[in-house]
Amino acid sequence: MTAEASDAALLERIAAGGAGRREAEVLLCRRYAPRIRLYGLRHLRDEDRARDLVQTVLLAVLEAAREGRVRAPEELVRFVLGTCRNAALRFREADRRAEPAADEILVVAAGAESPRDPVNAALLLRCLGSLGDRARRVLELSFHEELGGDEVAARLEITGGNVRVIRHRALAALRACLDAPAGRDA
Amino acid sequence: MSCERPLTWETLVGWWAGDLPEAEALRVEEHLLGCGRCSAVADRVAATAEALRTMVPPVVRPERLRELAGAGVRILENPIDPGQTNDFHFPKNVDLAVHVLRGLTLGAGARVEVTLRSLATGALIGHFEDVPFDAARGAVYLACQRDYAELDHDLLAEVRVARDPSPARYTILHHF
Numbered sequence: 001m002t003a004e005a006s007d008a009a010l011l012e013r014i015a016a017g018g019a020g021r022r023e024a025e026v027l028l029c030r031r032y033a034p035r036i037r038l039y040g041l042r043h044l045r046d047e048d049r050a051r052d053l054v055q056t057v058l059l060a061v062l063e064a065a066r067e068g069r070v071r072a073p074e075e076l077v078r079f080v081l082g083t084c085r086n087a088a089l090r091f092r093e094a095d096r097r098a099e100p101a102a103d104e105i106l107v108v109a110a111g112a113e114s115p116r117d118p119v120n121a122a123l124l125l126r127c128l129g130s131l132g133d134r135a136r137r138v139l140e141l142s143f144h145e146e147l148g149g150d151e152v153a154a155r156l157e158i159t160g161g162n163v164r165v166i167r168h169r170a171l172a173a174l175r176a177c178l179d180a181p182a183g184r185d186a
Numbered sequence: 187m188s189c190e191r192p193l194t195w196e197t198l199v200g201w202w203a204g205d206l207p208e209a210e211a212l213r214v215e216e217h218l219l220g221c222g223r224c225s226a227v228a229d230r231v232a233a234t235a236e237a238l239r240t241m242v243p244p245v246v247r248p249e250r251l252r253e254l255a256g257a258g259v260r261i262l263e264n265p266i267d268p269g270q271t272n273d274f275h276f277p278k279n280v281d282l283a284v285h286v287l288r289g290l291t292l293g294a295g296a297r298v299e300v301t302l303r304s305l306a307t308g309a310l311i312g313h314f315e316d317v318p319f320d321a322a323r324g325a326v327y328l329a330c331q332r333d334y335a336e337l338d339h340d341l342l343a344e345v346r347v348a349r350d351p352s353p354a355r356y357t358i359l360h361h362f
Contacts, residue, residue: 035218035225041232042202077220119237121333125244129312137315142203143238149205168199175234
């Protein structure tokens, strides 16, 4: 069984049990872990919580696949999505209920400051500087201050449609600058 | 890893920014969970947005500095007056240096611009409009990180209040 095996083939092998089950489970986990992590980052905004989500969801997926409750690829995606939604909701509820001690707040806050992406601060500054003022402001308000599109539009006195266009173009330009080896010498 | 109807970059950025209607966001998430190719592109969106979210901006607001200090970040303030040339040695036991560009007359609601240039070449490093400031101290806080050692070390910072034709100038000679 190779990494290119279809979801259907993996599910079939897992449900069948026997010698090939473990290999199929490993392949399925490797395929879905990064996708679930991405969902977790989007909804939980925290790398550690996203990793917890991956673990929780994959355990549920493996159990369902072994029991043959998920057989078709489209069922698998819906099952993963549903489990992601429920688990993320539970995590957020638990976070709301928990009243962490002062030390925990400090540690979590410090952790939140550590970079999740190995982007060099100087390179980021240089690449941001290569954008126009408006584009940079839209990115800062959208992703640093985490304002919604309408709030950004109101702040900059432009339309929501403009914000969306500027935002996705500016983020693409920033990504290209960060990825370009020449960007370091620009 | 093929995909018949790949999600556009614009859609992925909208999704990450939380700007899509709920039904569309759900459709995007279902697609991403089933599609390695689009998921890889979305990961690039996420990584770029996360770098922006966690960055310390070059011109930093006073409240943010207090948050960082509360989180255990070791901050050193380096006050500089207009017209001064400041020799700044970045200490080893400091995470973040903050150049306090002081001596400014800043009323509430003032519009302040900061321009950073290489002293040696005059090349523009960054221009920032409508930046935050500390009105009580009459100062703008310029964050300086150790990674900035890769940039030109000698810096000219110009702070312009309300489009004043003669900005306050601060020269900082960094030693990392």
